[in-house]
Each structure stands twice: as C-alpha cells, then as structure tokens.
Amino acid sequence: MCQAGDAPMKKLKAQQRDQIFRLLRQGASQADIARDFGVHRSTVSRLERRRIALTDESRAGPSVSVRISEKELLEMEEAARRLKFRNRSEFLRAVIRAALSFPELDEGVSTELSAVKASFDRAGGNLNQVARNMSASMKRLGRAEPSAKELAQIYALHDEVIEVRRALVALLGRSQKRSDVLSRMIAEGCDAL
Structure with missing residues (x-):
C-alpha cells in the first residue's frame, strides 16, 4: 500500500471501476478490493459511496423543498405513522400520487x-x-x-x-x-x- 510520500496511486480505468462496483455489490471487502486493484482503501470507499449515491439518485429523482408550519409537520408525521409509511418522503410521494390520481x-x-x-x-x-x-x-x-x-x-x-x-x-x-x-x-x- 502507498504511504505518505509514495508515488501517486494509479488512475482506475472505467472497466476497473465497473469491476469494483460489481465486487462491492457482491459483498467483497473494501480492503481485499483495494489490495487486488493496487489502490488505497479510501479509493474503494469513495467508489462505494459514489455507487450508493448513484443508486439512490436513480431511485429518488429530483428533489423538491417546501416550508410548512410546525403544526403541519406534526400532523403530517402523525398521518404518516398511522398509515405505516417508513418516512416523510414516502408519505409525501404517496400523497402527491393520490392527489394526481397516479397508482x-x-x-x-x-x-x-x-x-x-x-x-x-x-x-x-x-x-x-x-x-x-x-x-x-x-x-x-x-x-x-x-x-x-x-x-x-x-x-x-x-x-x-x-x-x-x-x-x-x-x-x-x-x-x-x-x-x-x-x-x-x-x-x-x-x-x-
């Protein structure tokens, strides 16, 4: 592994990054991947965070912000809890779909x-x-x-x-x-x- 003062780590090619993403999805450890590809573990960790972010972004889509009163927030959270939604975002998406007649x-x-x-x-x-x-x-x-x-x-x-x-x-x-x-x-x- 490279230590401080060593030559910079090699740059990964797209194919290598794809292989690392696949190995991460399969549950390989970051340390093993770093050793096998000759990169620092922080590089693999950064790729893992990027993979998770890309996955979340593809699921999440665009973001919308809105200001609501404390009372509205409490009522929204209570309604989401009673209807057994996991979080506010899931509840709000369902409300929007219902309001717009989406399934x-x-x-x-x-x-x-x-x-x-x-x-x-x-x-x-x-x-x-x-x-x-x-x-x-x-x-x-x-x-x-x-x-x-x-x-x-x-x-x-x-x-x-x-x-x-x-x-x-x-x-x-x-x-x-x-x-x-x-x-x-x-x-x-x-x-x-």
Missing part, C-alpha cells in the same frame, strides 16, 4: 406484481408449448388433435390463469385501500384520518 404501489405490491408476472410468463410459455405440439399435429394429421396430456395442460393453465387473476385483483384492491385513505385525506383534510 400508488408500495414495495410489497411491486414484489407481488413481479410474482404475478412470473406466473403469467410461465403460463404463457406452457401455452406456447401446447400450441407448438398442436401445430405439429396439424401438419401431421391435417387437423389439431390434442392428446389427453395436452388437454390436461390446457385445463390446468386455464385454472392457473383464473387463480393468478384473482390474486391480482386482491392485490390491487389492497393497494387501493391506502391510496383511497390518502385521497380522502386530501379531499377532506387531515382530520379525516
């Missing part, structure tokens, strides 16, 4: 929606396989004759799509409840909570 999906809903999408993707892949088999049957026989196995797959896919649809409707209903509370709050004022 308001929290992290849990987004995760469940990803699972629903995966179920639909899997069902679509299975349906494509059945369609390929029936198309081959059409070429061989001149007509589509699904086998008992293919018919069972079609019925199972039908049932799966109905279940996934029910789960999606329930999920959207749950996510709508909090949005409805926020919309009522905006329409009636904070006393509605």
